[in-house]
Amino acid sequence: MGEGLELFTMGSWVTVLAYLTSAIGVFVGVTGARRVRTTSSDRLRSYWMILAALVSGGVGVWLAMFLPMAGFNVEDSVVRFDTVTIVFSMLVALVSVYVALLVAIPNNGPATLGRTVTGALVLGAGLAGVPFSVLASVRIQGSLTFDPLWVAAAVGLAIVTAVGFLAQVKTADTWPKRLLSSALAGAAVIAVHFLAAASVRVEIDPAVVVSGGIEVFSILFPLFVVGLLLLAVPIVLVLQAPDRLAAELEAESERWAADGPEEPVDGRIY
Template identity: 30%
Template sequence: MQGTIDAFSHGAVTPLAAYIMACLGGALGLRCVVRSVFNDQSWRPGWLALGATSIGCGIWTMHFIAMIGFRVEETQIRYDVGLTVLSLAVAITVVGIGVFAVGYRGVDRRTLGIAGTVTGIGVAAMHYLGMAAMHLNGTIRYDTFTVALSVLIAIVAATSALWAAVSIHGFLPSLGASLIMGLAVSGMHYTGMAAVSVHLHTAPSDMWTGQSPASLLLPMLIGPVVFLVLAGVVVMFDPLLLGDVEADRSGRRLRAMPRQSSRTAPGAESLFQPPPPAARHAEDRQRSRAQHVQKW
């Protein structure tokens, strides 16, 4: 018997909240990588680690916020705590591999291709590991083609994000890149969910033990969300990143200003140009007479 799947049981609330968290993690991660690459005064390993953790937490939080809206009408869903925590560690680790690779080696084709592939496969592994943590009175099956498509989307999204991390260093371009990154990661998640089907067991089973989504996921989401908020505070008040924002704004203002004419306004020449020779001779004669009168 096939189960009736509803991935949007709370309407647009969970997809929108999941997208916002993916964008937030991506934005913070990109700004941290920018801070490490384009500022010589930065402690590169620390900022790269902060960026990788921000992106990983954003992806993981996006996944499980979206999963709060997932249900199978004929059975309850529970989650295994160990696999859920392990999926968070996998997300941070694989993103860290890609971020450190491009942070130290740049975005040449080979490095970007390898790092993007490893990171994308890792993000997909986090997704399906999180799905493996889900227990219900049935068997979860996947459509092979749709799963492959979701992995491909993850690789493209990861490669694009790593390229943007070291190639885009203005505030507004980074913001736009994070919005696109959030859309790609959310698209990968819901593509993977489209591959899911549930074959229900005819009799109740004692094998699907665990905690309910609300009792497990909501408390576990508090930690990553608090971390992202604190990371946002660090990024917002970092003086070098603030300087980068101001430089971006100043550059835009300068590009918007019309080109000034090299000709000086009428009447202004007398303020900057030396007097003509005749005037200088007259001043010299007057000065000599004054000195002569003062002498006698």
């Protein structure tokens, strides 16, 4: 981390909040993504795909990575954020998760290894792109540069995290498995952010005037509230949606009850 750069001016509780936000967002997002794999309706599949991308990308990745920016400060400089770049970073998170799920969970045909690898690379690029685009939105009295070694470390961890996320979608078929893997994924997402932040080098120039931009809490508070509301939607839908196997068994029982046992022939039921 460069001299003059501070990442924890708000205290460690912000990092804990960011971690919990990521873990919960990933957990709910993976639960929604698994619905994509099991639903038989194209329309419902599209709905679950969009919800999974919004929750996983918007909350589990973007919001979780932006929360620690509340503690971001540069000595002897005003810190502001460029709105356009912030919106771009959000789109990177949403689009990368959606495309990765679209590729890795095909509508027709099996999910091959090649599709899974491609989806992981797309998602990994998105996970790495979010913190760097967020950091690129920073406006200070001077300039920011990035150390290539730390950049490479952040990109590598982002790809590993992406592989783990898609593995959850395909294999985490129980709540305990999803809880454990989401806890690990949340830690990995926050680690990617701080590796990216550690790559920042600042050079202060008092002659530079910071024009435009907004303060961090002007973005953070309203979007955090939106993120909480967004989490509620798939949670309610998952709780209301019937278990597929239970529904099939119930339907089979109803059919059997409606048909009734066949008439006995020679004292036996066929």
